Amino acid sequence: MTRTPFSQRRTEPYGPPALHRRLQAEQPVAHLDWTERGGDVWTIAKYEDVRAMLSDTRFSSDRSNPLHPGHQAYNPKSHQGRIIEMDPPAHSTQRGRVMGEFTVKKIAALRPSIEQIVDETIDAMIASGDRGDFVDLFSLPVPSTVIAKLLDVPEKDYDFFQDKAGVFADGTAPNEDRQQASMAIIDYIATLVDARIERPGDDIISRQLAAGASREEAIGLGHLLLIAGHETTSNMISLCVMVLLDRPELRRQLDEKPELIPGAVEELLRYFTIAETGGLRLAVEDLEVRGHTIPAGSVVYALTNTANRDPDVFPDPDRIDFTRGARNHVAFGFGPHQCLGQNVARLELVIVLEKLFARLPDLRLTAEVSELPFKEYSNFGIHELPVAW
Template sequence: MSSLKWALSRYDDIRTMLTDSRFSSDRRAPNYPRLLDGPALPAGARAPLINMDPPEHTVARRAVLGEFTVKRLAALRPRVQEIVDDHIDAMLAGPQPADLVQALSLPVPSLVICEMLGVPYTDHDYFQSQAKQLFSRTATQAERTRTHSELVGYLHALVETRAKDPADDLISRQLANTEDHEAVTALATVLLVAGHETTANMISLGTMTLLDHPEHLRTIRDDPAKTPAAVEELLRYFTIAEFGLSRVATADVEVGGVLIHAGEGVITLTNTANRDPRVFAQPDEIDIERSTRRHLAFGYGPHQCLGQNLARIELEIVFTTLFDKIPDIQPAVDTDTLPFKDDANIYGIHQFPVTWGAATPASA
């Protein structure tokens, strides 16, 4: 079997590949292009949803899809608003400068996904540190394996508890339809980790970008109806996560005029695709009024991100509320000096000090 690996960078080619059933998502397949050394999955681990192929993937995704319908997420909006309000108010009542990451970016999506799943938010420090280790490019394979095992064990214990004592949460509703506790644990692991880490990073990066581009911030302040479009453009511009979109060909397939043979791995460069000038005019510039809903930040095809609309709701509410409650918020340091997550598989900012009111930025 060939060990050759291909990289797709053109927007149309990636969309074509991600909808072709002749490309497998199974990380256990020979020559699946893994970005980190080590086994495809820890020993004994159940394959997560993002690494399943049909028909297994079709059944598993359908089982949880009802948790992310437009109607269910719309009903969640008031609670998301309450969570955002509470954390911004707490930040205003605290000392300056405040770290936006710890005060707002991390806790908002963490609390939302905890309440959806039924995970105790009091354990957020634990699972946030576990997620950081899992996505770290500097962690050793042994460290990642141990971290994954510990997190799975933590969630499996919670699944067993919910099986005996159901509650009004996603885990309990999944258990009502299946006796496969390992599958529910695997699903909960993916949703808990991805459900807070990605959105948290976009809150920080989006806030920084809007503060660095006051003309765009003014636009959404003057017309909040434009905030959803701004969110889409920020998602396109940063495309913070590219994991989970690699594939391996199970048959000979031609993509973009090139023949990819069975057994050859394929890596998708979605960040590059989201700046394809054939699709997005002046792609290296931020234009919050352009139509960018077709970006690939959430992937494409059967494996497109389940929680994408939840992320959109959280981002829209955060940006609208933050700049309304703290209209004079500003970075406390030059944003070029912020500690960016160049050491992680999900891009973001480690710390983001901000000030407001009479406080003087540290860079002044």
Template sequence: MTAPALQTTRRCPYAPPDEHTRIRDSDSGISQVTLPSGQVAWAMGRLEHIRAMLTDPRFSSDRRHPNFPRFTREQPAFDLMRPSLIQLDPPDHGPARKAVVGEFTVRRMAGLRPRIQQIVGEHIDALLAGPRPTDLVQALSLPVPSLVICEQLGVPYGDHEFFQRNSSALLSRTTTPEGRRQAVTNLRDYLRELIAAKTADPADDLLGRQLAQGSDPEDVLSLAFLLLIAGHETTANMISLGVVTLLERPGELAALREDPARTLPAIEELLRVYTIAEFANSRVAIEDVEIGGVTIRAGDPVLALSNAANHDPSAFDEAEEIKLDRGARNHVAFGFGIHQCLGQNLARMELQIVFDTLFRRIPTLRLATPADALPYKNDAFVYGIHELPVTWEDPA
């Protein structure tokens, strides 16, 4: 019997497809599906199972493995570079992560806060001085995290249109195989030239510090590629989705505006309900493993239905409801285990600063297009909104 095709279109902007919910709520919580590539994979929908998988060394994160879950038929374009952190298994992963983890500590993030606040303030100044309605994605959601990660890495922000265009092509499900490989090639060549310049003339930025401590330039290239894409696409999409959610809940937004201590729990809930990189926790078994009464054989691909897991009623009370005061951090929006997202502290801080500043400075901000008519990214590997028209009234 052929496994049913995987559904990828959400029931609503934050709820997983009905099929994902059915798999999660089945007796085992695990079922086989056929991916768009034609590959048959185990789909895992319960939070406890996914967290168990992500801490079990019998599951590999190596995207080069021929059986790693794939949505496209072509060989992954990432093979044009050395494996990055998200592709490494122990024992290679530990030293590679240790070399860079100090760049993302809570203390170092706190040191970035004044500059991020300045960046957000300047973009809101420009927003207020511009036309109405305007696209918040282009005015705020995308440029803020792009500028932050560029400054952190030491990438010239003047080149942001180049890397945003190529990263968007890479993350779109509609990009052709040739287009995807060309996007990777473009970004790789750009970063290789940048790293060569930093090798010749060291700078006090993340990439410069990696080179100064003796990291191989090709390894720094792979790290830069990962951080540059992950550091702006994900946070940009969460800013846009979060703004829509809060504007659609004026009572809760007013409470958040009056008490900024509510912002971080609200961010945690937004991360949970949207789970924008919903398949990022997928793996391939390298030994036979039994989970939920299902035997997964060595070589079997395993697709993590992370959005379904983050709506798991056995883990979250009234899981389908958006409760901005929930504050639960046991979700897997940032992954879990050794591959948990390096930049999660930075992402939380950027979201906090943007939401607090935006709604304080523009209290009359409102959607210029109904939320259900917005162009959501059902065609992308990272969920979000293509455009977010907003407007506001001048203060009386």
């Protein structure tokens, strides 16, 4: 019996693939051919099932396992400390050690620093002329600078840091170039860690070392913070600005009622759900979901983008409603691997929406959304966003 072929590729920027929607409505748990990856996959599409799966550590996240669908991204030089790639008990120990760095209170204290970064990036945009690529001018520099400050990267190294992060985030770049950029970042962070071992400072790496992290764990954590926190936030900044420029009625709502901005951030996170492969797992034993037995060794994909459009949870899910109260979305995942840096991302997005349009009221698209080059790999986003101001 021939199974339905599966693809994670989107065909339009404002919604999940049609197949994913159909699976949610007709086959909430499905066994499909994933020819793009040379195998098959089980998909889980309903909100409640996705949350249950992401909470169950029998769906393994350990990318060091050759059977795991994310094994191709496994790198032994950075694996220790990359907590999204490991299972308990190592995951529990390391996540517990670092969670205190990302509390709401601690991240809120970063607001003045992030506001300065956003203002300085807008200043640089204005100084560059009256038009350009918003991704290059704004979306990439803001999150990489925030992370550089968190890691206490010397300012003289910011250009190197941003350049390598940009190459790694460029899905159109040759794989060899992306791998070299990743290794350059790992090597650079290793020098930071070695410097903190010798001369501790007031930064995340120093505090993790003092709390018992090994050198290798600290290197992996630094690499994770840059790679995971940089590209996803960059993509969300671009998509938020795109939709607000493309749908001026939404922008007017925020202009007239700035108090809607935090709710708008949650709704846009739900709406776009950009972490395409965040729900990939490996079943380590036979597991049952909705009466279906998923055999041990199976690749399983929690379709978070479809879960966030589940009409049983989000009525009229394709409509953007800034008053929805969508904080129960799963754009940051769920369970033990829920995104550690979500409070940083939220704050960055809120500050961007507070400041960008106030300072650049004439900001506008210079290309149709249908013409924009969208990303088709691990995180959904835009390669370029041509704008004028």
